[in-house]
Amino acid sequence: xxxxxxxxxxxxxxxxxxxxxxxxxxxxxxxxxxxxxxxxxxxxxxxxxxxxxxxxxxxxxxxxxxxxxxxxxxxxxxxxxxxxxxxxxxxxxxxxx
Numbered sequence: 036x037x038x039x040x041x042x043x044x045x046x047x048x049x050x051x052x053x054x055x056x057x058x059x060x061x062x063x064x065x066x067x068x069x070x071x072x073x074x075x076x077x078x079x080x081x082x083x084x085x086x087x088x089x090x091x092x093x094x095x096x097x098x099x100x101x102x103x104x105x106x107x108x109x110x111x112x113x114x115x116x117x118x119x120x121x122x123x124x125x126x127x128x129x130x131x132x
Contacts, residue, residue, distance in 0.1 A: 041065045044073075 037058040044051050044063045055061050055075050063071040076084055104110040112120070 036060060036062060038062045038064055038069075041070065044071075 037054050037060070039051060039054065039061055041063055044061075051061070055073060059075045061073040062069050063073060074084070101110070
């Protein structure tokens with residue numbers, strides 16, 4: 036994996052493109068911290084890769100939500116308790132209008 040600075044990325048696009056082609060991916064850093072991942076793709080790969088990234092993001096959000104429910108204890112709620120929570124929330128929302 037090749038690292039390039041933001042300055043190098045913007046000031047030398049031809050050289051950056053050559054590095055990307057040679058390595059298939061580049062990490063662009065800003066003040067030494069990674070800020071972008073640039074990957075070499077073809078037109079036919081674009082939609083497949085974009086779909087994969089969006090699915091992975093959704094899975095990460097789901098995992099974070101599940102971990103949060105374990106931390107705050109809501110992972111043990113029964114379906115009856117969940118339905119009661121939903122009904123209470125809907126009542127509060129309706130009464131606030």
